[in-house]
Amino acid sequence: MHSLISSDDVWVLWGFIAVWAAVSIGLEQRFKWASAVSGAIIALLGAMVFTNIGVLPVESSVYDTVWSYVVPLAIPLLLFQINVRQIFKESRHLLFIFLISSAGTVLGSILSFFLFKQHIPYLDKIGGMISASYIGGGINFAAMAAKFETPGEYVSATVVADHVMMALLFFILISIPAVKWFQRHYAMPFEEKVKADGKSGNSAESYWKRKDISLKDIAFNAGAAFALVAVSVKISGFFKSLFSHPLLTGTLGDQYLILTSLTVLIIFLFPRFFERLNGSQELGTFLIYLFFVVIGIPADLRLIVTNAPLILLFVFIIAISNLTISLAVGKLFRVRLEEILLAVNAAVGGPTTAAAMAIAKGWRELVAPIMLVGTLGYLIGNYVGTFMGNWFSSFL
Secondary structure, three states, rough: OOOOOOOOOHHHHHHHHHHHHHHHHHHHHHHHHHHHHHHHHHHHHHHHHHEEEOOOOOOOOOHHHHHHHHHHHHHHHHHHOHHHHHHHHHHHHHHHHHHHHHHHHHHHHHHHHHHHOOOOOHHHHHHHHHHHOOOOHHHHHHHHHHHHHHOOHHHHHHHHHHHHHHHHHHHHHHHHHHHHHHHHOOHHHHHHHHHHOOOOOOOOOHHOOOOOOOOHHHHHHHHHHHHHHHHHHHHHHHHHHHHOHHHHHHOOOOHHHHHHHHHHHHHHHHHHHHHHOOOOHHHHHHHHHHHHHHOOOOOOOOHHHHHHHHHHHHHHHHHHHHHHHHHHHHHHHHOHHHHHHHHHHHHHHHHHHHHHHHHHHHOOHHHHHHHHHHHHHHHHHHHHHHHHHHHOOOOO
16 A cells, blocks of 8 residues: 555654654643543554555554564563562562462453454464463563564554453443442552542652653663663574474573563662662653554554454453452452552553552552562563463464
């Protein structure tokens, strides 16, 4: 399809991707309607519109660069703020219910896969992507989409269904504390404190406020991320050449698994170095926004209309399984309702959306812990997604 911007017009395409990502972030933090829709959806839908009206080319080496280089760089940047020791020390209840929520994702994925495997193309790949995403977040979705080489149009359709589901689930999670049945059957100390104080939650804009970031922070963040990606590529390449068994090459030779594991190991060995780095989360999040712009570009709207409704049902079953299991087990072990809801949000939407919910509800004491616990999903999500995708493929 002919487009106004040529596929080899590299600088113009990079300019569009970066500017539209910036516009999406700006709108999200400036307007309530944009915050409700989410910047990721704005980035995706905007790119889709520009493609379908003939402004952007469907294919370009620029998009391949985002997949091959930008996504791997985002992984360590978003992991740099993990504090493994602190997660276990300060967030035991959140960690417990987050792991239960992750198990709910796995069980829901299995159920949903067998219900729809004859009706949705590439469901093994989509299942692996969603299994990873509904434990970690967008970075795991990106990693699994690249790993399984899912066709771009199905990635776009899945992202649309995923974000529609996330918006619906976010509304449900926000609304649950106001339901009297939950008020009678669950402990809600943080919500009660907010009501007692008569305060509303802080805004996303104030949470992502300016930080004290130096040139050294930027240099060390970039240097560490590039170094970890480079070493991971070499290690995964070595294992690929060393082993011939698909299981071994698919795990030990997986660049994303090696990168995630190596990053966590380095953070565990040198925690103080990474704790002092500012800007890691901001840089990694911006790179993820570039990814959302790019995955919206190859979207064929007719295919999304055809496939997204079924994919929406697929992700709906997974999300509701996650929520139901989390609420049931949380009730059994007397976990506070706010922690359950944030754990579900962190699993399905990632730690950033969970922190946004904690900020919006005024549960300020839970913002940092859910960011810490939710970031753990970036680690385990890739392992679960890899296993589920490979296992699902054996049934097709």
